Amino acid sequence: MFDYLHNFLFASALLACSVLTAEEGQREKLQSTIDAALDVIYSDCCSELTVEDKQAIVRERIEANYDLDVIIRRAIGRNWQLMKTSEQETVLELVKKLVLKAYVDGLEGKSRPEVTLGDVTTISDTRIEIISTINLDGKTYFVLYRLGRMASGWQIYDIVAENISVVSNYRQQIDDHFRKGNAAELIARLEELLQKNDINEDIHI
């Protein structure tokens, strides 16, 4: 009886380890994606590139591992159904460009942030969270990555920076927009934002 128990425990531990390793793999994948994206902005190899080129390469490197549509679709939420298919595609593309523009513009000219990923926290069979510590110019920030297992593999479905969820923030803006406006106006607004070189433009009511 003791032997049976012993073997069973060994087998269970083996299985638990294999599941843990699969989740730990997500940590490595996320770290390499972050590093690859930061390399575009800070490595000597890319220093001659234009900001637009950098945005394109950052996108390429992120999309090699994650589907950006997931986090954007989640931010759009049920407003997705209020748009025609062509509008859905346009909004997806424009939001993607806007987020990448904000990412590259936000880091350009600053020193390279030091990103350290913490342990993987298992929320459920299909959800995990990975906390990261970011040291930038002597200040420390915490960013939480939420990943979900989808048919296409593990995907980032939210990023929470200093307690502010990116998805919740965009969801509220888009909800507010659709209470008064429509998809065409949203597209016009996104195109206007992408045209802006300087974010410090006055706000109009």
Added chain:
Amino acid sequence: MKTYTYSLLATSIVLCGLTLVVPLRAQDSYLSEEDIFNEEVDGAANVYDPLERVNRYTFAFNDFVYLNFLQPLADGYTALTPDPVEEGASKFFYNLKYPVRLVANLLQGRLNGAWVESGRFAINSTLGIAGVMTPADNFKDFAPIKPEDIGQALGAWGIGPGPYLVLPLLGPSNLRDLGGLIGDRSVNPMKEPFSLIDDWDWEWRLALTSSEFIVTSPTLLERYQQLKGSAIDPYSSLRNGYTQFRLGAIAE
């Protein structure tokens, strides 16, 4: 020996079964598009904002002031001041607001937080030359902790946020945090007219308050621009960002 062989055989069968079942289960168990895309998200989906119209005007006014007056001031300060001086000045003003953090910790019954803040204040004010440096970071028991304010204490007591407000010049807030702000000022030695600590002349307070304003503005403006920069609706983004940030701070 026979028993062991049986048990090994049984375990092997269970193991084989599990290794077949687990991957199958793993493949079947994933989030659907409906789960992930249409799920209600945490945070501040429904911020009570009955004064939105007025708030939006105040927000636009603040934005104009920030960009046309505060930004040049912050840029000038950053350009003229070497980084270590900038950092030291920022730490000095943070240290000076110790009474706010102490009271906020005590109001929440966080005795350890009050102890750590007091220890840090004592060490940084003496060894750290009036808080310009933070030698307390090197003491294991006095490592930095997240700052508390009285608005957070009110939130921890279960007081709801009330209507969302945009205060002229000060920016996003709500009724509870406005009450907290008045409380903060009453225990902040630098703040007129509420401060209960009135040992200093008003000239000193004004000089310190103005300096603090200039020292803290680059960081505040940077955060403001991060939220505004990629926003479809900057007002909505700031309102949501502020509310989520405060919810998180209270929950911690």
